[in-house]
Amino acid sequence: MFKAIVASEADGKQSVEIKALTDADLPDHDVLVQVDYSTLNYKDGMALTGAAPVISRFPMVPGIDLAGTVLESANDAWKPGDKVVVNGWGLSERHWGGYSQRQRVSPDWLVALPDAFSTRQAMAIGTAGYTAMLCVLRLEKLGVVPDGGPVLVTGASGGVGSIAISLLSKLGYEIVAATGRTREAAYLKTLGASEVIDRATLAEKGPPMAKEQWQGAVDAAGSRTLVNVLAGIKYGGVVAATGLAHGHDLPGSMFPFILRNVTLSGVDSVMQPRAVRHEAWMRLAEDLDPSKLESTVTEVALAEVLNIAPDILSGKVRGRTIVNVNA
Numbered sequence: 349m350f351k352a353i354v355a356s357e358a359d360g361k362q363s364v365e366i367k368a369l370t371d372a373d374l375p376d377h378d379v380l381v382q383v384d385y386s387t388l389n390y391k392d393g394m395a396l397t398g399a400a401p402v403i404s405r406f407p408m409v410p411g412i413d414l415a416g417t418v419l420e421s422a423n424d425a426w427k428p429g430d431k432v433v434v435n436g437w438g439l440s441e442r443h444w445g446g447y448s449q450r451q452r453v454s455p456d457w458l459v460a461l462p463d464a465f466s467t468r469q470a471m472a473i474g475t476a477g478y479t480a481m482l483c484v485l486r487l488e489k490l491g492v493v494p495d496g497g498p499v500l501v502t503g504a505s506g507g508v509g510s511i512a513i514s515l516l517s518k519l520g521y522e523i524v525a526a527t528g529r530t531r532e533a534a535y536l537k538t539l540g541a542s543e544v545i546d547r548a549t550l551a552e553k554g555p556p557m558a559k560e561q562w563q564g565a566v567d568a569a570g571s572r573t574l575v576n577v578l579a580g581i582k583y584g585g586v587v588a589a590t591g592l593a594h595g596h597d598l599p600g601s602m603f604p605f606i607l608r609n610v611t612l613s614g615v616d617s618v619m620q621p622r623a624v625r626h627e628a629w630m631r632l633a634e635d636l637d638p639s640k641l642e643s644t645v646t647e648v649a650l651a652e653v654l655n656i657a658p659d660i661l662s663g664k665v666r667g668r669t670i671v672n673v674n675a
């Protein structure tokens with residue numbers, strides 16, 4: 349027997365509880381993983397609370413991330429003892445995820461854990477950190493360079509934001525962090541931000557084009573925030589947009605695109621092809637300072653994640669929360 353969080357639905361109402369499962373309860377996939385850690389991402393908060401319809405089939409073991417060790421594999425690509433990580437691929441939506449001491453997954457979803465990381469560090473990174481890396485890769489691909497001027501990061505104290513700042517800082521960028529928690533300025537500067545601005549300055553309706561301030565941005569907010577970010581991007585600049593912490597709408601103007609040659613580039617983590625995931629994890633191993641990573645981490649036990657899930661939706665969680673499924 350082992351422990352897992354199981355979400356169920358009855359009469360249209362979702363409930364979540366810790367249950368004892370056996371291997372026979374697990375889905376029919378080729379690789380059995382002994383899970384060490386999972387994480388709490390914004391999407392996990394939505395799934396656990398039912399605030400958004402993330403889970404599309406019940407019963408569901410939520411948790412969009414997991415890291416652990418292969419116990420059994422019916423696929424030649426993996427063998428017992430391999431250290432592995434899974435991010436996304438519909439975990440917690442259509443497939444059972446990481447809030448379990450054991451999980452069966454498809455061999456195609458696994459990434460070999462880079463030697464640089466323990467399973468704990470892999471989950472300190474988690475989907476948020478891997479997505480931050482995808483955003484950095486996108487900015488690089490579209491011509492954003494360390495000496496090209498400031499890069500703005502929104503949702504700066506959150507998971508994606510904190511790790512985006514750490515990565516961009518290691519790469520030599522000048523970083524402006526936009527946060528609702530200006531009291532966290534010291535933390536954001538420790539991560540590598542050179543300037544911290546109040547996200548309220550980006551929250552209200554502004555002009556379609558404003559002063560050119562940033563050569564690029566990683567945006568975790570969406571909505572009016574993203575529109576104001578686009579309005580302040582320098583000629584030819586790029587925004588990697590990945591989140592909707594402010595909102596999922598985009599109430600903006602065409603002017604930054606057609607008059608300033610600005611690129612708005614969407615970044616998805618869930619369905620990225622394996623080669624891109626591999627590249628992102630290899631670059632994380634190179635470009636993420638482990639001591640900065642550790643300063644972002646709060647560790648909780650499996651049962652505790654149920655209590656703190658609402659906090660991530662109300663912006664009370666700083667940095668990365670990792671879930672020790674064996675505690």
Ligand code: NDP
Pocket residue numbers: 389390391475476479502503504505506507508509526527528529547568569573590591592593594595615616617618660661663665667
């Ligand atoms: P977190 O909750 O850790 O961080 C989100 C941060 O956004 C908060 O900490 C807060 O930072 C900021 N924020 C909250 N409310 C608002 C608001 N009204 N306006 C502007 N900023 C706000 O979440 P994650 O970092 O895990 O994820 C960030 C976003 O990215 C989420 O929307 C998530 O769903 C999305 N995401 C998307 C992925 C994809 O595949 N496309 C993958 C991973 C995440 P502060 O207090 O500093 O302002």
